[in-house]
Amino acid sequence: MCIRRGMTKVSAxxxxxxxxxxxxxxxxxxxxxxxxxxxxxxxxxxxxFPKILxxxxxxxxxxxxxVMLSLFTVAIGFCIALVLALMRLSNIRPFRFLGKTKxxxxxxxxxxxLLSRFNPLSFIATAYVELLRSTPVLVQIxxxxxxVFGIINLxxxxxxxxxxxxxxxxxxxxxxxxxxxxxxxxxxSGIQSIDGGQTEAARSLGLSQVQNLRYIxxxxxxxxxxxxxxxxxxxxxxxxxxxxxxxxxxxxxxxxAVKGATFIIVEPLLVATAIYFCxxxxxxxxxxYFERRMxxxxxx
Amino acid sequence: MATRDNSLIxxxxxxxxxxxxxxxxxxxxxxxxxKGDVVVVIGPSGSGKSTFxxxxxxxxxxxxxxxxxxxxxxxxxxxxxxxxxxxxxNIDELRQKMGMVFQHFNLFPHMxxxxxxxxxxxxxxxxxxxxxxxxxxxLLDRVGLKDRAGAYPIQLSGGQKQRVAIVRALAMEPQVMxxxxxxxxxxxxxxxxxxxxxxxxxxxxxxxxxxxxxxxFAREVGSRVLFMADGKLLEEGTPEDIFxxxxxxxxxxxxxxxx
Numbered sequence: 001m002c003i004r005r006g007m008t009k010v011s012a013x014x015x016x017x018x019x020x021x022x023x024x025x026x027x028x029x030x031x032x033x034x035x036x037x038x039x040x041x042x043x044x045x046x047x048x049f050p051k052i053l054x055x056x057x058x059x060x061x062x063x064x065x066x067v068m069l070s071l072f073t074v075a076i077g078f079c080i081a082l083v084l085a086l087m088r089l090s091n092i093r094p095f096r097f098l099g100k101t102k103x104x105x106x107x108x109x110x111x112x113x114l115l116s117r118f119n120p121l122s123f124i125a126t127a128y129v130e131l132l133r134s135t136p137v138l139v140q141i142x143x144x145x146x147x148v149f150g151i152i153n154l155x156x157x158x159x160x161x162x163x164x165x166x167x168x169x170x171x172x173x174x175x176x177x178x179x180x181x182x183x184x185x186x187x188x189s190g191i192q193s194i195d196g197g198q199t200e201a202a203r204s205l206g207l208s209q210v211q212n213l214r215y216i217x218x219x220x221x222x223x224x225x226x227x228x229x230x231x232x233x234x235x236x237x238x239x240x241x242x243x244x245x246x247x248x249x250x251x252x253x254x255x256x257a258v259k260g261a262t263f264i265i266v267e268p269l270l271v272a273t274a275i276y277f278c279x280x281x282x283x284x285x286x287x288x289y290f291e292r293r294m295x296x297x298x299x300x
Numbered sequence: 301m302a303t304r305d306n307s308l309i310x311x312x313x314x315x316x317x318x319x320x321x322x323x324x325x326x327x328x329x330x331x332x333x334x335k336g337d338v339v340v341v342i343g344p345s346g347s348g349k350s351t352f353x354x355x356x357x358x359x360x361x362x363x364x365x366x367x368x369x370x371x372x373x374x375x376x377x378x379x380x381x382x383x384x385x386x387x388x389x390n391i392d393e394l395r396q397k398m399g400m401v402f403q404h405f406n407l408f409p410h411m412x413x414x415x416x417x418x419x420x421x422x423x424x425x426x427x428x429x430x431x432x433x434x435x436x437x438x439l440l441d442r443v444g445l446k447d448r449a450g451a452y453p454i455q456l457s458g459g460q461k462q463r464v465a466i467v468r469a470l471a472m473e474p475q476v477m478x479x480x481x482x483x484x485x486x487x488x489x490x491x492x493x494x495x496x497x498x499x500x501x502x503x504x505x506x507x508x509x510x511x512x513x514x515x516x517f518a519r520e521v522g523s524r525v526l527f528m529a530d531g532k533l534l535e536e537g538t539p540e541d542i543f544x545x546x547x548x549x550x551x552x553x554x555x556x557x558x559x
Binding site for chain 1: 317319320321357359363392393395396398399400402404406407408409410419420423424425465468469472478
């Protein structure tokens with residue numbers, strides 16, 4: 001029995017070490033600061049939570065930063081996405097005339113037919129979307145922060161006294177550009193999901209292309225894509241955590257600060273987990289509520 | 301081409317080809333639609349009836365031929381106006397003059413019936429909202445749907461939807477109404493109520509072009525019947541001629557099948 005218990009203890013310790021080790025190893029710079037003693041002891045120590053309390057203010061500010069970051073990101077991302085989606089759906093083909101044969105028929109095959117179908121606006125938008133979707137957001141943030149805003153000097157002032165603009169702004173731009181690519185695809189699919197008959201009816205009544213989009217297509221499309229947009233909003237809130245790598249003082253940077261000062265890691269992470277959950281869960285619930293309200297017109 | 305005095309739409313050698321001319325949806329259609337005409341287009345499916353109708357307000361872009369509407373060739377991007385200047389053709393302005401009714405109604409599902417009807421008059425014609433609403437209600441009253449003004453399209457039956465679609469187009473005060481198989485998507489018992497509205501419209505002297513499979517309607521209301529097959533206009537004439545003394549073997553065959 002005794003030996004067995006000993007075995008259980010050892011295996012438990014091994015499992016715990018295995019559980020902690022990856023989280024310590026993967027968190028970029030974490031392991032530099034961790035003395036070996038931290039590996040001992042249990043996974044979560046309740047006594048550690050009170051030690052975080054003095055840093056509550058950091059978390060409070062972090063929440064505000066994260067919320068602001070998400071709101072601005074959503075706003076920028078949505079504007080970019082709408083423009084991109086319209087570019088992708090545009091039908092401006094400058095070389096269209098090349099696709100016509102002498103008899104006035106449209107060419108089906110060959111280089112000229114390909115060239116006649118070329119739509120520069122759609123090409124640019126598609127390239128943007130594919131590029132942003134196929135590269136890590138961390139790389140994009142670093143390129144924006146060190147690359148673009150390494151050349152452009154931003155004024156360094158603080159909003160609300162604790163949001164450093166010169167770090168916040170690049171973070172918003174990078175995240176906004178990234179989510180713009182994803183939202184673009186969502187909006188495009190939403191617009192394409194509307195029956196072509198709607199456009200035909202609108203145009204036959206004399207509505208212009210823009211009026212058709214504004215009054216007929218977009219209101220219906222937005223309703224259809226609301227669940228997908230909700231998903232993207234929640235993703236943005238969570239993804240904003242990555243901006244702590246360029247020194248935006250969001251919730252993750254509060255975790256980092258606690259870790260640096262007290263060598264406590266797991267417990268502040270759990271606090272961050274709770275905060276992120278409390279931000280994301282109500283957001284998706286709220287949008288689900290709007291979804292139900294908007295679909296009232298669908299019922300008999 | 302010989303034209304009658306009060307000609308509204310002159311179609312000359314209208315063509316719509318796909319795949320380098322391998323598929324000819326319209327293959328040289330020539331006809332003349334006059335003010336007050338009720339032109340009924342009949343023919344087997346795939347004969348190009350709908351393509352012909354949709355070409356009239358350029359929902360389909362024809363690949364050849366011309367359509368003169370009020371003396372203006374609408375298949376060209378520019379036209380010469382009364383002052384002799386070259387002006388760009390405003391397709392939206394043109395479409396205001398042509399009401400269109402679709403097989404699948406195409407009401408805007410996110411708007412009430414009243415909003416469906418006032419949208420175009422307010423946004424396109426710049427009518428005051430109150431005036432547009434008063435007019436919409438008067439039109440709805442004519443088709444017996446005044447009490448449904450606040451309802452959403454999904455709450456209406458097929459026949460009611462199509463009646464709304466007709467008065468929605470009428471709210472723009474078009475010079476001609478185009479009907480694209482308006483009763484084909486309806487349950488049989490609802491066909492009558494829609495045809496009644498169309499008959500009344502014809503009686504009031506509205507110019508109508510109507511693609512339909514309702515031969516009874518064609519015979520009773522049509523002032524002229526066009527028979528199309530394979531993208532060609534094979535025979536045209538009065539309903540008595542078409543139904544009583546058909547000449548073309550294709551038409552004889554078609555009538556034998558459906559009557």
